[in-house]
Amino acid sequence: xxxxxxxxxxxxxxxxxxxxxxxxxxxxxxxxxxxxxxxxxxxxxxxxxxxxxxxxxxxxxxxxxxxxxxxxxxxxxxxxxxxxxxxxxxxxxxxxxxxxxxxxxxxxxxxxxxxxxxxxxxxxxxxxxxxxxxxxxxxxxxxxxxxxxxxxxxxxxxxxxxxxxxxxxxxxxxxxxxxxxxxxxxxxxxxxxxxxxxxxxxxxxxxxxxxxxxxxxxxxxxxxxxxxxxxxxxxxxxxxxxxxxxxxxxxxxxxxxxxxxxxxxxxxxxxxxxxxxxxxxxxxxxxxxxxxxxxxxxxxxxxxxxxxxxxxxxxxxxxxxxxxxxxxxxxxxxxxxxxxxxxxxxxxxxxxxxxxxxxxxxxxxxxxxxxxxxxxxxxxxxxxxxxxxxxxxxxxxxxxxxxxxxxxxxx
Numbered sequence: 059x060x061x062x063x064x065x066x067x068x069x070x071x072x073x074x075x076x077x078x079x080x081x082x083x084x085x086x087x088x089x090x091x092x093x094x095x096x097x098x099x100x101x102x103x104x105x106x107x108x109x110x111x112x113x114x115x116x117x118x119x120x121x122x123x124x125x126x127x128x129x130x131x132x133x134x135x136x137x138x139x140x141x142x143x144x145x146x147x148x149x150x151x152x153x154x155x156x157x158x159x160x161x162x163x164x165x166x167x168x169x170x171x172x173x174x175x176x177x178x179x180x181x182x183x184x185x186x187x188x189x190x191x192x193x194x195x196x197x198x199x200x201x202x203x204x205x206x207x208x209x210x211x212x213x214x215x216x217x218x219x220x221x222x223x224x225x226x227x228x229x230x231x232x233x234x235x236x237x238x239x240x241x242x243x244x245x246x247x248x249x250x251x252x253x254x255x256x257x258x259x260x261x262x263x264x265x266x267x268x269x270x271x272x273x274x275x276x277x278x279x280x281x282x283x284x285x286x287x288x289x290x291x292x293x294x295x296x297x298x299x300x301x302x303x304x305x306x307x308x309x310x311x312x313x314x315x316x317x318x319x320x321x322x323x324x325x326x327x328x329x330x331x332x333x334x335x336x337x338x339x340x341x342x343x344x345x346x347x348x349x350x351x352x353x354x355x356x357x358x359x360x361x362x363x364x365x366x367x368x369x370x371x372x373x374x375x376x377x378x379x380x381x382x383x384x385x386x387x388x389x390x391x392x393x394x395x396x397x398x399x400x401x402x403x404x405x406x407x408x409x410x411x412x413x414x415x416x417x418x419x420x421x422x423x424x425x426x427x428x429x430x431x432x433x434x435x436x437x438x439x440x441x442x443x444x445x446x447x448x449x450x451x452x453x454x455x456x457x458x459x460x461x462x463x464x465x466x467x468x469x
Contacts, residue, residue, distance in 0.1 A: 091131070094131060094169065095130075095131040095132040098128045098131055098166040098169055099124075099128040099129060102128055102164040102165050102166050103121065103125060105165075106120070106121060106124055106164075107121075116151075116154075116155050117155050120151050124152070124166070127141070127144045127148050127166055127167075127170075128164075128165075128166040131166060131173070135173065135177035136177075138170070138173040138178055139174060139178055139182045139183075139186045141174075142171065142173070142186040142187075142189060143186065143189050144170075145164070145166055145170040145171075145190065145193065146167075146189040146190050146192060146193030147193060148164075148167070148193070149193040149194050149197040150193060150196040150197050150200055152164070152197065153197035153198070153200040154200055167217075168220045171186075171187075171218075171220035171221045171224070172220040172221070172223055172224040174186035174187065175187070175221035175222060175223065175224030175225040175228070176225065176227060176228045177228070183221075183225075187218070190221065191213050194212070194213050195213050198213070261437075265434040266321055266375075269375045269378055269379050269431075270317040270318060271318065272379070274310045274311065274314035274317070275314070276386055277310040277346060277347070277349075278310045280350045280390075282303070282307055284299070285303035288300045288303070302349075309346070313346065317335070320335070334367070334371040335374045335375075336365070336367070336370035336371055336373075337370055337377075337397070338370075340356075340374060340377055340395075341356070343377060343381065344381070347381045347384070347385065347393070352381075352388070352391065352393055353392045353393070354393050354395060355393070355394045355395065357394065357397070358397045358398075359396065359397070359398040359399065360400045365465070366465070368442060369404065369442060369463050369465070372441075372442060373404065376435050376438060376439070376461050377395065377406055379431045380395070380406075380459050381395075381408070382431065383431060383457075383459065384410040384457075387457065388413075389410070389411045389412060389413045391411065392410065393408060394410070396409075402464060402465050402466065403444075403464045404462070404463055404465065405460065406461050406462075407461075409457070409459075410457055411456050411457075412450075412455065412456065412457050432446075432459075439462070439463055442463045443463070443464050443466070444462050444463035444464060445462055446459075446460065446462075447459075448460075
């Protein structure tokens with residue numbers, strides 16, 4: 059309870075001292091500047107009066123000068139040079155009035171030297187320092203202080219040192235601010251890199267899911283449609299066709315689950331995950347497509363050889379997407395798959411006839427996501443330094459998809 063009370067009591071003081079931001083901080087700095095000027099004014103006035111300057115016009119004028127000079131300490135930093143000049147002129151007058159007593163610096167003079175070092179740059183800063191040193195040196199000479207060493211030490215302590223402290227403090231603050239800005243910029247860059255990496259990873263996962271699931275779902279749809287049409291044709295005298303379609307649905311769903319588990323294992327376990335599919339599994343993929351009723355011709359050019367893992371998996375996924383598109387958007391009768399191992403690159407091309415008047419890119423059916431699949435194939439190829447091309451060939455009777463990847467393009 060006592061701690062809470064103290065916290066409440068101290069809150070106005072913290073606000074007054076500037077524990078806030080924005081306009082509150084600006085107002086707090088103005089209040090602190092006013093406080094500093096008031097303290098200097100009181101200290102210097104009391105110190106002057108207690109040293110017994112005696113009555114007279116000059117004593118009164120010097121006191122007024124002290125009050126005015128200290129009052130200027132609350133002025134804008136742009137006026138720091140003039141404030142320092144005012145205190146420099148005041149110092150000899152103060153020494154003259156206090157004769158035969160020793161000369162002494164004022165609190166306002168020390169603060170003005172600090173302000174000049176902190177806020178001024180270039181020749182104005184040097185001029186302010188020269189004026190302060192000259193003024194204090196003049197006060198020492200008027201007071202009759204002997205000894206160059208004493209004079210130099212007092213000038214350094216009362217003019218040079220406060221000026222250097224202001225210089226150092228401002229430079230250090232600028233350095234700290236620069237380090238903070240650099241740290242904040244580095245943090246923003248790191249956050250941007252993380253966001254870009256997350257976005258890229260999400261896109262990669264989306265493409266993987268599309269390639270893994272859409273092929274099997276398309277095959278399931280084809281077989282389910284065939285079974286439905288056979289059942290709708292009337293009483294069955296031979297249910298082998300229906301059984302074949304339903305078996306294919308079962309096998310496609312099981313294959314989808316296997317591929318999905320493989321993908322999830324890859325996401326969970328990283329590099330230690332099970333081996334990803336490659337072109338060695340292409341014959342099984344084409345057999346599954348043939349079971350849907352699509353006659354697939356597979357042609358290999360040049361001598362097959364092992365491929366880097368990334369290229370091998372990418373070509374398999376591309377072939378999977380190409381076969382999905384052939385099932386969805388072709389005439390459902392035939393497709394040709396060409397795999398070329400020639401030279402320093404490997405190419406995969408599929409070609410299938412389309413139904414006359416049909417939409418070859420699938421825009422008539424937005425749920426198919428054909429455009430997403432094409433873009434996914436293109437991005438897969440470009441990631442490995444390759445290229446992809448799609449379009450109608452053979453007087454518009456065939457749809458051809460082609461992907462070429464250089465063997466040195468693995469990343």
